[in-house]
Amino acid sequence: MSRIKSTFEALQKQGRKALIPYVTAGFPFANITPALMHGMVEAGADVIELGVPFSDPMADGPVIQKAGERALALGIGMVQVLAMVAQFRKDDDKTPVVLMGYANPVEKYDLVHGKGAFIRDSAAAGVDGVLVVDYPPEECEQFAADLRAHNMDLIFLLAPTSTDSRMALVGRIASGYVYYVSLKGVTGSGALDTDAVASAIPRIKAHVSIPVGVGFGIRDAATARAIGDVSDAVVIGTKIIQLLEDQSHEKVVPTAVQFLREIRAALDKE
DSSP states (O other): OOHHHHHHHHHHHHTOOEEEEEEETTOSSTTOHHHHHHHHHHTTOSSEEEEOOOSSOSSOOHHHHHHHHHHHHTTOOHHHHHHHHHHHHTTOSSSOEEEEEOHHHHHHHHHHHOTTHHHHHHHHHTOOEEEETTOOGGGOHHHHHHHHHTTOEEOOEEOTTOOHHHHHHHHHHOOSOEEEEOSSSSTTOSOOOHHHHHHHHHHHHTTOOSOEEEESSOOSHHHHHHHHTTSSEEEEOHHHHHHHTTOOHHHHHHHHHHHHHHHHHHHHOO
C-alpha cells in the first residue's frame, strides 16, 4: 500500500480532510525546501505537492511561473528535486510527497540517466506520487503500472470541462487521488465557486473510486473549509507562493507554518 493510500484511509477513519500544500522546489531559496516541507507537516499538512521547475508550464499562472523561473535560475532541476525529497525522508518516512510537473523534465531525466531512471530514482528518494500535467491518460497505462510496481501513484487532473468518458478513463488508471481543478484557467486565476465544486464532486465520484482533492483558487481558511466540506482534500499552492516570495530566509518556514495552521484549524473545526 502506498503512503498516499494509507494516509487517506487514516484520515477517513478520523473523519478528517487532507491538507495538501504545494510549493515549488528550490523556491524562494535553493536550500530551503526540506526545512519548508518539515514545517508544513508540523503545521498539519497530510501530503506535500512539490513542484518541479520547468520553463514552459502550461497550467501554472504567473505567480507559480515566476517561482519556477526563480528556482531554475538557482540551478534547480530534477536531480536537485529528488535530492530534496531524499533529504526530507531522513527525518520523515510517513508524509507522502507528490512531484507535480511536466513531461519534459521527466523524459529528459530518462534520456540523461537511462530508460526507467526517473521512476527508479524517484522511488529511491522516497517519492510517493507523480502528477504530470501534460501526460494524457490514454498514453499512461504503462507508466502508471511501472509507478505502481515501485509503490508510487499516478495522479491526474480533472476539470470542469472533463467529460464522463474522460473521468471514467482517469478512474481506471489513476491511483492515490485525483486533483479536481476547480476553475477554467491556470493556477491562481478567477474566483472560486464553491457551489459549482459541490455539484461537480458527486459526478466525479460516480466514475472515480479514489479520493478527490480540489485546488486552484483556494486562498484562505473560509474557502478551504467550504471545499473541505464537499471533497476529500484541499490543495493550496498559489497563495503559499505569494506569501513566501518576498520573505527573508529565516521567515520562510514560520510564514508557511502560520498560514497552514489556520487552514488546518478551519478544516478540523467541528
